[in-house]
Amino acid sequence: MSYVALIFAPLVFSGFLYLFTKKSPLAKYIVLGYFVFLFVETLFLYLQLPQNGYLMLGKFLEVKEFGFILTLEIDRLSSVMLLLTSLLLILVTLSSWSMQKESAYFSLLLFFSGAIFGVFMSTNLMWFFIFWELTLIPMYFLVGIWGGDGRVYAALKFFLYTHVASMFILLAFFLIFKQTATFDMTQIQESMLVTPTLIWWLLFVGFAVKMPLFPFHTWLPDAHVEASAPISVLLAGVLLKMGAYAMIRFVILMLPQEAHKYAFVLLGAGILSLLYAGVMALYETHLKKMVAYSSISHMGLVAIGMATLSYEGLSAALFEMIGHAFIIAPLFLIAGFFHYKTQSWQMQDLGGIMQKAPYISALFVLAGLGALGLPATMGFVGEITIFLSALDTYGAWVAFIAFGAMIGSGYIIWTLRRVIYGPMSQKVQESNFSISWVEFFALAVFGIAIVAFGVYPQALFDAINEVFSAYNLGGAM
Amino acid sequence: MSPFVFLFGMALLSFGVRNVKILQPLSIVVVIAAFGVSLMHTATPLVGFETPSSFILFELVLFVVTIATLLHLEQTIAITQTLFLVATALLVLESNTLVSFVIAFESLSIVSFILVSFIRTKKEAQGAIKMFISGSVATAIIVLGVALYLLEGHSLLEAVSLEVKGFGSVGIWLILFGVFYKLTIVPMHTWAADSYAEISPANSAILSGIAKTVVFVATFKTFAPFLEKNTTFSEPILLVLALVTITLGNFLALFSKEITKILSYSSIAHAGYMLLAFVSVKSAYAQNALLYMAIAYIFMQTALFLLVDKLSDSKGELYLEDLKALGKKDKLSALFFSVQLFSLAGIPLLAGFLAKAVMVYALVDVNLVFVALFVLLNSALSVGYYASIVRYFYFEDATKENKINPISLKVYFAQAIFLAGTLFFGVFAGVVFEF
Numbered sequence: 055m056s057y058v059a060l061i062f063a064p065l066v067f068s069g070f071l072y073l074f075t076k077k078s079p080l081a082k083y084i085v086l087g088y089f090v091f092l093f094v095e096t097l098f099l100y101l102q103l104p105q106n107g108y109l110m111l112g113k114f115l116e117v118k119e120f121g122f123i124l125t126l127e128i129d130r131l132s133s134v135m136l137l138l139t140s141l142l143l144i145l146v147t148l149s150s151w152s153m154q155k156e157s158a159y160f161s162l163l164l165f166f167s168g169a170i171f172g173v174f175m176s177t178n179l180m181w182f183f184i185f186w187e188l189t190l191i192p193m194y195f196l197v198g199i200w201g202g203d204g205r206v207y208a209a210l211k212f213f214l215y216t217h218v219a220s221m222f223i224l225l226a227f228f229l230i231f232k233q234t235a236t237f238d239m240t241q242i243q244e245s246m247l248v249t250p251t252l253i254w255w256l257l258f259v260g261f262a263v264k265m266p267l268f269p270f271h272t273w274l275p276d277a278h279v280e281a282s283a284p285i286s287v288l289l290a291g292v293l294l295k296m297g298a299y300a301m302i303r304f305v306i307l308m309l310p311q312e313a314h315k316y317a318f319v320l321l322g323a324g325i326l327s328l329l330y331a332g333v334m335a336l337y338e339t340h341l342k343k344m345v346a347y348s349s350i351s352h353m354g355l356v357a358i359g360m361a362t363l364s365y366e367g368l369s370a371a372l373f374e375m376i377g378h379a380f381i382i383a384p385l386f387l388i389a390g391f392f393h394y395k396t397q398s399w400q401m402q403d404l405g406g407i408m409q410k411a412p413y414i415s416a417l418f419v420l421a422g423l424g425a426l427g428l429p430a431t432m433g434f435v436g437e438i439t440i441f442l443s444a445l446d447t448y449g450a451w452v453a454f455i456a457f458g459a460m461i462g463s464g465y466i467i468w469t470l471r472r473v474i475y476g477p478m479s480q481k482v483q484e485s486n487f488s489i490s491w492v493e494f495f496a497l498a499v500f501g502i503a504i505v506a507f508g509v510y511p512q513a514l515f516d517a518i519n520e521v522f523s524a525y526n527l528g529g530a531m
Numbered sequence: 532m533s534p535f536v537f538l539f540g541m542a543l544l545s546f547g548v549r550n551v552k553i554l555q556p557l558s559i560v561v562v563i564a565a566f567g568v569s570l571m572h573t574a575t576p577l578v579g580f581e582t583p584s585s586f587i588l589f590e591l592v593l594f595v596v597t598i599a600t601l602l603h604l605e606q607t608i609a610i611t612q613t614l615f616l617v618a619t620a621l622l623v624l625e626s627n628t629l630v631s632f633v634i635a636f637e638s639l640s641i642v643s644f645i646l647v648s649f650i651r652t653k654k655e656a657q658g659a660i661k662m663f664i665s666g667s668v669a670t671a672i673i674v675l676g677v678a679l680y681l682l683e684g685h686s687l688l689e690a691v692s693l694e695v696k697g698f699g700s701v702g703i704w705l706i707l708f709g710v711f712y713k714l715t716i717v718p719m720h721t722w723a724a725d726s727y728a729e730i731s732p733a734n735s736a737i738l739s740g741i742a743k744t745v746v747f748v749a750t751f752k753t754f755a756p757f758l759e760k761n762t763t764f765s766e767p768i769l770l771v772l773a774l775v776t777i778t779l780g781n782f783l784a785l786f787s788k789e790i791t792k793i794l795s796y797s798s799i800a801h802a803g804y805m806l807l808a809f810v811s812v813k814s815a816y817a818q819n820a821l822l823y824m825a826i827a828y829i830f831m832q833t834a835l836f837l838l839v840d841k842l843s844d845s846k847g848e849l850y851l852e853d854l855k856a857l858g859k860k861d862k863l864s865a866l867f868f869s870v871q872l873f874s875l876a877g878i879p880l881l882a883g884f885l886a887k888a889v890m891v892y893a894l895v896d897v898n899l900v901f902v903a904l905f906v907l908l909n910s911a912l913s914v915g916y917y918a919s920i921v922r923y924f925y926f927e928d929a930t931k932e933n934k935i936n937p938i939s940l941k942v943y944f945a946q947a948i949f950l951a952g953t954l955f956f957g958v959f960a961g962v963v964f965e966f
Binding site for chain 1: 641730745775819860862863866873878879880884888889891892895896900903905907908911914915919920924925926927958960961964
C-alpha cells in the first residue's frame with residue numbers, strides 16, 4: 055500500500071460516504087473501523103522509525119519547476135502527533151455516537167483525518183500548507199452545522215480568522231522558496247535564508263493564531279463554545295496541536311537563531327495567554343467558555359515551554375500538549391453532556407450534579423484536577439517540567455507561571471464547587487443523567503490516560519525525549 | 532486542418548439543423564474532434580494564427596469547457612452562438628500578429644454582441660445595451676491606438692515591436708486599455724458589474740467564463756514581450772490597476788445579495804488577479820501563473836454561472852435567500868456549487884488555490900513581497916462572501932417555498948466535468964508546468 059492513500063483515500067471516500075449512506079447507520083461503523091486501522095498503522099510506522107531523522111514514505115506528484123513535490127516523510131515529532139491524532143479521532147468518533155445527520159458528520163470526520171494526516175506527514179512546505187488549509191473545510195462545516203445558536207457566526211469567524219493568518223505563513227514559505235530554491239523542509243537551513251527575521255515573524259504570527267496565543271486568540275472562545283462537544287475536542291486536541299506542532303517545527307527548529315533572538319516574544323505571548331485566559335476563565339459563568347479559556351491558558355504554558363529553547367523545555371511542552379489534549383477533552387465532553395441534559399450552560403443553573411451522576415462527575419473532577427495540575431495527573435507533570443526548565447532559562451520570570459497556576463486552581467476549584475458540589479439546583483433535579491456506554495467508555499479512556507501518564511510519565515517521556523535529541527538548537531541560552 | 536475550421540464549420544452547419552436533440556450531440560462530437568486535432572499537433576495553422584506549444588493545454592481546456600457548456604444548452608440558437616463564439620475565441624487565442632489579434636478581438640466582440648442580443652426581458656436589454664456601448668467605446672480606443680502605432684511606421688503584420696518609437700507606445704497602451712474594457716479592469720469595469728448580472732446567466736457564463744479568459748491569455752501572449760521591455764513604466768501602472776481591481780471587486784461582492792451580482796464582482800476581482808501576471812511579467816513564472824489562473828478560472832466561473840442559470844427561476848433571478856437548505860434539497864448541486872465557490876476563494880486541493888499561489892509567487896519572484904501580502908490578504912478576505920454563500924446551503928433551514936428548479940441528469944454530468952477539471956488542476960500542477 056502506498057502511504058499517500060492515508061491522505062487521499064479518506065478525502066475521496068468521504069464524498070461517497072456522504073452521498074451513499076444517507077439512511078443507514080453504516081457510516082459511523084465504517085469511520086470507526088478506519089480510525090482504528092489508522093491508529094494501528096501509525097503505531098506500526100512509529101516502530102519502524104529510525105533513531106534520528108526521517109522515515110521516507112514516498113514522493114508523489116513532482117513538479118520540478120516549482121519545487122512542488124508531495125514528499126511524505128515522518129520523524130519522531132510528527133509520529134507522536136500522528137499517534138495522538140489517530141487516538142483522539144477514535145475517541146471523538148465514540149463520543150459522537152448518537153450525533154444527528156450522521157452520514158454527513160462522519161464523512162466530514164473522515165475528510166478531516168485525511169487532511170490532518172497530510173499536515174503531519176508531508177515535508178514539502180507547499181503540500182504542508184495545502185493540507186493545513188484543507189483542515190479548515192471540514193471544521194467549518196462541523197462547527198457550522200452541528201453547533202449551538204451562534205454557530206454560523208462562529209464558523210465564519212473561525213474560517214476567516216485562521217485563513218487570513220495562514221496567508222502570512224504562505225508568504226513566508228514563498229520567501230523561503232525564493233531564497234533557497236526548495237520547498238523541502240528537511241533541506242532548508244537557516245543560513246541559506248536572506249531575510250530570516252521577516253520569515254520568522256511571518257511564521258510566528260501565522261502559527262500563533264492557530265495555537266492560539268494572546269492577542270490572536272479571539273476566534274477560539276467563539277468556535278469552542280458554539281461547536282458541539284466532540285468538535286470542541288477536535289479543535290482543542292488536534293487543531294491547536296497542529297499550531298503548536300508547526301510552531302516547534304518551523305519557528306524553533308527550522309530557525310533556531312532567530313528563535314533565540316526573539317524567544318522573549320514567544321515567552322511574553324505565552325505568559326500573557328496564561329494569565330489573560332486564566333483571568334477570563336475566573337470571571338466566566340458559562341461552563342463551556344470557562345473550559346475554552348482554560349484551554350487557551352494551557353496553550354500559553356506550552357508556549358512558555360517552547361520559549362525556553364532547551365531540550366527539556368521542548369520535551370515538557372510536547373508532554374503538556376499531549377496532556378492538554380487528554381485533560382481538556384473530557385472537560386468539554388462532560389460540559390457538553392451537562393448542557394445536553396439540563397439545557398443550560400450557566401454555572402448557577404447547575405450544582406449538585408455529584409449526587410445525581412456520581413461517575414461522570416468524578417471524571418469531571420479528575421479532569422479538572424488534572425487541569426489545575428494536581429500531582430499524579432498529567433497536568434502536574436507537564437506544569438512542573440515546564441516550570442523547572444523555564445526556571446533554568448529565565449530565572450525570576452517563572453513567578454508569572456506560578457501566578458498562572460494559582461489562577462488556574464482558582465477557577466477550577468470554584469467551578470467544581472459551583473457545578474459538581476453544592477446544593478442541587480432545580481434544573482439538575484429535573485434532569486436525568488443517563489449516558490450510553492459507548493460515550494462513557496470514551497470518557498473513561500481519557501480518565502485512565504490522565505492518571506496513568508501522571509503516575510508514570512516516564513513511559514511518555516521515553517518517546518518524547520528522543521524527539522528533540524536529533525536537533526541542534528543552536529546551543530543553550 | 533485547424534480546430535478553428537471544425538468549430539466554424541459546425542457553427543455554419545448548425546443553421547441547417549433545427550432539432551436540438553441532433554444538434555447537441557453532433558456539435559459535441561465535432562468539438563471532441565477539434566480536441567483531438569489540437570492534441571495531436573497536426574493542425575496546419577492559418578496565416579497569422581498559430582498556437583505556441585505552451586498554450587496548447589489551454590486550448591484543450593477550452594474545448595473541454597465548451598463540451599460541458601454545450602451540454603447545458605437547450606436551444607439550437609444558443610448552441611449556434613456558442614460555437615461561433617468559441618471558434619472566434621480560438622482565433623483570438625491563436626493570433627500571432629498585431630493585426631490578426633485586433634481583427635480576431637473585434638470579431639469576438641461582434642459575436643458576443645450577437646450572443647446577448649437574444650433578449651427576453653427588459654433587464655436583459657439593459658445589460659446588453661450597456662455591454663454594447665462600452666464595447667463600442669473600447670473599439671474606438673483600440674482603433675485610435677492602432678492608428679498611432681501605424682503612424683510611427685510600425686508594421687501591423689508582425690508581432691508587437693519591441694523597439695516602439697514615439698507615439699507608437701502610446702498606441703500600444705491605447706490598444707491595451709481598449710482591451711482592458713473587455714477584461715473588466717477597474718475603472719473600465721462598470722459595464723460588466725451590471726451586464727453580467729443582467730443578461731441571462733448562461734450568456735454570462737460564456738462571456739465572463741470563456742471569452743474573457745481567452746482574451747486574457749491572448750493579450751498576455753501578444754503584449755508580454757512589449758511589457759517585459761518596458762517594466763519601469765508598465766509595472767507601477769498595471770500594479771495599481773490590478774490591486775484596485777482586486778480590492779474593489781472583492782468589496783463590492785461582499786455587499787451584494789444577488790448571486791449573479793456576486794459572481795460578476797468576483798469575476799472582476801479575478802481579472803485583477805490575472806492582471807498580476809502582467810505586472811510580474813519579468814518573472815519566469817508569470818506565463819505559467821497566467822495560464823494556471825486562466826485554466827482554473829474558466830472551469831469555476833463557467834460552471835457557476837451555468838449552474839445558477841439552471842437553478843434560477845423563469846425571471847432569471849436568484850437571491851441568496853432562495854438557496855437556503857440547498858444541501859438538503861439537491862445534494863449534488865449544492866456540492867458542485869460549494870466546491871467551485873471554494874475554488875474561487877482559493878482553498879487548497881482545488882485549482883483556484885494553486886493558480887493564486889503561482890500568481891502570488893511570481894510577485895514574490897520579482898521582489899514585490901508586500902504587494903504579495905496585500906493580494907493574499909485580499910484573497911483571504913474574499914472567503915468572507917464565498918463561505919457565506921455556502922453557509923446558506925448547509926447551515927440554514929428553508930424559510931419559505933424556495934423556487935429551485937430541478938436539475939436534469941445531463942446537467943449533473945456536465946457539472947461533473949467542470950468539477951473534475953477543478954479537482955484535477957488542484958492536484959496535478961505538473962500538467963500546467965510541463966505541458
